[in-house]
Amino acid sequence: MEETRISTGCGGLDHILGGGLPPRKAYMLRGGPGLGKTSLGLQFLAAARHLGEALYIGFQESEAHLLDNARRQSLDIAGVHLLSLGPDETLFTDRQHYDIFHPAEVELEPLVQRITDAIDAHQPQTVFIDSINHLNLLFADTFQFRAQILSFLRYLCSRGCTVMFSTDAGSPADSELQFLADGVIELDEGFLQVRKLRGAWFMTGRHQYRVGVHGLQAFPHHLPPAASIAAPVGEPLSSGSxxxxxxxxxxxxxxxxxxxxxxxxxxxxxxxxxxxxxxxxxxxxxxxxxxxxxxxxxxxxxxxxxxxxxxxxxxxxxxxxxxxxxxxxxxxxxxxxxxxxxxxxxxxxxxxxxxxxxxxxxxxxxxxxxxxxxxxxxxxxxxxxxxxxxxxxxxxxxxxxxxxxxxxxxxxxxxxxxxxxxxxxxxxxxxxxxxxxxxxxxxxxxxxxxxxxxxxxxxxxxxxxxxx
The missing domain is CATH 3.40.50.300 (P-loop containing nucleotide triphosphate hydrolases)
Structure with a gap:
């Protein structure tokens, strides 16, 4: 018997996915800037609050900006734990440089420690990572990045988490991340498409969506129902003439x-x-x-x-x-x-x-x-x-x-x-x-x-x- 799926927070997308996301897997949300990836990620966390704790891990927007954007889209993210790992204004004023060591040797360990501390403290059931591309900058080569991200996603799923992570379409690590993910949802200038959903049925094709005051709304592109062999019964419709x-x-x-x-x-x-x-x-x-x-x-x-x-x-x-x-x-x-x-x-x-x-x-x-x-x-x-x-x-x-x-x-x-x-x-x-x-x-x-x-x-x- 199939496990109960987890809502993305977008009813139309849930319909396209055949009822939502299979639990305890990792899903990739890819697209260019400004297409609604963060909005959908926050909807996902807000909708799954009844399942347990929810954790947002971000590398770009500050907590204040996230809360303001959620308010503008009428998203209730009260109770969602926000872990903002982006740099603040002191990074520019302190002028830190790494002349000898690669950034991964200096920044990766404390970054990982903050993430694992947050996961241990909150025991989340759902996690949204925005955007995972940032971690690519901390590794010297693609092999290390792939191995570390695969290990990170497996670590989260093994703890019972359902994970959604955003990525920029066309980035150097884009193709690698698509292979690692259990599902791929693509946003592209008003059209949404599920490219992959491992082991589960979904509606293929492009579906229209918009991002507005109600967050991201998707509208499934339905095919007409199968034709019936029997003709409809009833009296002919008169014109009145x-x-x-x-x-x-x-x-x-x-x-x-x-x-x-x-x-x-x-x-x-x-x-x-x-x-x-x-x-x-x-x-x-x-x-x-x-x-x-x-x-x-x-x-x-x-x-x-x-x-x-x-x-x-x-x-x-x-x-x-x-x-x-x-x-x-x-x-x-x-x-x-x-x-x-x-x-x-x-x-x-x-x-x-x-x-x-x-x-x-x-x-x-x-x-x-x-x-x-x-x-x-x-x-x-x-x-x-x-x-x-x-x-x-x-x-x-x-x-x-x-x-x-x-x-x-x-x-x-x-x-x-x-x-x-x-x-x-x-x-x-x-x-x-x-x-x-x-x-x-x-x-x-x-x-x-x-x-x-x-x-x-x-x-x-x-x-x-x-x-x-």
């Missing part, structure tokens, strides 16, 4: 992903709101707005007599205005996953793909949208993706982001010329789960939302030529 439902062959099946695509201002969000209003009769609906301001969204819906305010008041509809610069992509996906798992959610609307892209910080859009849509659809939740096409004339593609493969259904909204005025037309271009009507229909936006007209448009949705 009998004509559109007929075009869709009865509506949208549960657990499918629908791409609503078209140029700006053509009515994509209004159409999605129509689906949301109908879906709220059968379960909770969540709409995530990345672009339109929430007051304007409600006003427009109220002007169209769609009743969204009442649905939100009754708890049937949750509409959240998302600031994309506030969330990391994995953080947002984690938020959606938890919110939909806690409620009987039937439909999720992402409005829009362009707004969501702003939260990616250069990450692959297709991969993140795939995780979002498939992660929900495979749990039986219908998904509407609102996608804007930039071009309003000439040949048109369904999406300029390569995500149309995700869609089980594709609705394309477009402009058309109508008696020398701008009109609108709609067509169903794809439906994986059944037959659909291929006619292109004009529509108007008015009370109740999108209203299809009876006549058929003799035009192409995809290739409109050049405007005259």
């Amino acid at each position: 009998p004509c559109l439902d007929r075009l869709l062959g009865g509506g949208i099946e549960p657990g499918t992903t629908t791409l609503i695509t078209g140029p700006s201002g053509v009515g994509k969000s209004t159409l999605a709101a129509s689906f949301a209003r109908q879906a709220s009769r059968h379960g909770r609906v969540a709409i995530y707005l990345f672009e339109e301001e929430l007051p304007f969204y409600f006003k427009r819906a109220d002007d169209l007599a769609m009743g969204l305010s009442a649905l939100q008041h009754d708890g049937l509809l949750a509409i959240e205005q998302v600031e994309p610069m506030r969330y990391l992509a994995d953080e947002f996906l984690d938020k959606v996953r938890h919110e939909t798992q806690a409620t009987d959610t039937r439909l999720v609307v992402l409005d829009s793909v362009s707004g969501f892209e702003l939260s990616l910080n250069g990450e692959n859009l297709k991969e993140r949208v795939h995780a979002f849509a498939k992660g929900l659809a495979r749990r039986g939740i219908s998904v509407l993706l609102i996608n804007e096409i930039q071009a309003i004339s000439g040949p048109m593609t369904l999406t300029e982001r390569g995500i149309s493969y995700l869609a089980d259904n594709v609705l394309l909204l477009n402009y058309r010329e109508e008696n020398k005025r701008m009109g609108k037309m709609l067509g169903v271009l794809k439906k994986r789960t059944g037959s659909f009507d291929t006619r292109i229909c004009p529509y108007r936006i008015g009370p109740g939302g999108v209203r299809l007209l009876d006549d058929e448009v003799e035009a192409s949705l995809l290739n409109r030529g050049n405007p005259s």
Whole structure:
């Protein structure tokens, strides 16, 4: 039976590690300066205080600086023993020099004595060493450093300690330390990755993280759940428009992903709101707005007599205005996953793909949208993706982001010329789960939302030529 793991003090990282760190082993925390190594180390010590004594061994920051930084990040390290071995201001004023002896011959013995005295005095269960690179400066060669560090880590683990130590990525001893450690956690400019966890399972890949007023927070990059052989059961989701439902062959099946695509201002969000209003009769609906301001969204819906305010008041509809610069992509996906798992959610609307892209910080859009849509659809939740096409004339593609493969259904909204005025037309271009009507229909936006007209448009949705 596997022993109870020890928390790192970061829930997201514990999840990535499969529940935390196996006890009585040594773990390496590597990364460049300012990436959160010390913050995570202090979180580790604070979280394990219930197991026994905790000891911080540092070679750089003073005790006062540590306490101040912990306070700024709301970390409670009361009871954590702090052993600061960094030099104070007297080192500069005393001007000590070693002209004959190597520093190891002068400084190593008293340094080791202070560490062993602290361990004997406190009998810690958890130890964080920040940073172990400092000890490399005390040895004449790499062999001595490797032997001494291996002996030091074994000494701590033999006394029942679980050890975390930080190191600077790319330092001379970096590769040696990775071989010595039982686990390696790497921090790299907003991404966290577990490189090694000896004898234990962990989530591979890069996971986003941030360091802020709550310390280091990690957000696991989840893969969508395995696909089910059986299709989700339930009545098709209506648009609220009998004509559109007929075009869709009865509506949208549960657990499918629908791409609503078209140029700006053509009515994509209004159409999605129509689906949301109908879906709220059968379960909770969540709409995530990345672009339109929430007051304007409600006003427009109220002007169209769609009743969204009442649905939100009754708890049937949750509409959240998302600031994309506030969330990391994995953080947002984690938020959606938890919110939909806690409620009987039937439909999720992402409005829009362009707004969501702003939260990616250069990450692959297709991969993140795939995780979002498939992660929900495979749990039986219908998904509407609102996608804007930039071009309003000439040949048109369904999406300029390569995500149309995700869609089980594709609705394309477009402009058309109508008696020398701008009109609108709609067509169903794809439906994986059944037959659909291929006619292109004009529509108007008015009370109740999108209203299809009876006549058929003799035009192409995809290739409109050049405007005259």
